[in-house]
Amino acid sequence: MRYIRYACIAIFAVALIAVALANRGMVTLKLLPGEIAGLFAVAPTIELPLFVVIFGGIIAGLLVGFVWEWMREHAIRAENARNAREKRRLEREVKRLKSEKHEGKDEVLALLDEAS
Template sequence: MRYLRYLVFGSIAVGLVIVALANRGEVSLTLMPLALGNLIGFNLQLQIPLFTVIFLGVMTGLLIGFVWEWLREMKHRTAAKTEHRQVVRLEREVSKLKSGTAKEQDDVLALLEKVS
């Protein structure tokens, strides 16, 4: 099983290297469209390889998807925690009743017996 995992990771790594080598040409990334940048007087421009843009786009998409799913499932996790706490409380109460350490009568009846 461990070797199968290494094989899958190795093939993914080889695929990523092939994509990077095929897309190593430089591209120009600008912060704003040229007309808007000229109007404002500021426009950040970077020259980076295309594979960097591709990999950063994929990583950003994965990160957004993971955070989105984590936020979407939060209500289910909190409901499960609440349900688990209730089950634990009920199990403790049942075990207390079975062991006989629970009060067998009301507090009022116990006080009346003490007095008499």
């Protein structure tokens, strides 16, 4: 199974390298459209290889998706935390009640009763 995983990673790496080599051309990225940049008298631009733009877009999309999913699951995580706290509280209560039940009894009989 480990070799299959390594083979998939190698194929993915070769594909990424091929995309990067095929898209080495420089492109100009503009922060604002030309009309709006003229109004503000600012035209911030940057020149990057196309593969950097492609991979940056993929990474930005993944990050937005991860954050979106993390926020969406907040209610589920909060409910799980509440359930875990309730479970710990109930376990402590059961342990306390068992110790009160066997308070005046013989230790061996109390251990046998707890095991059943």
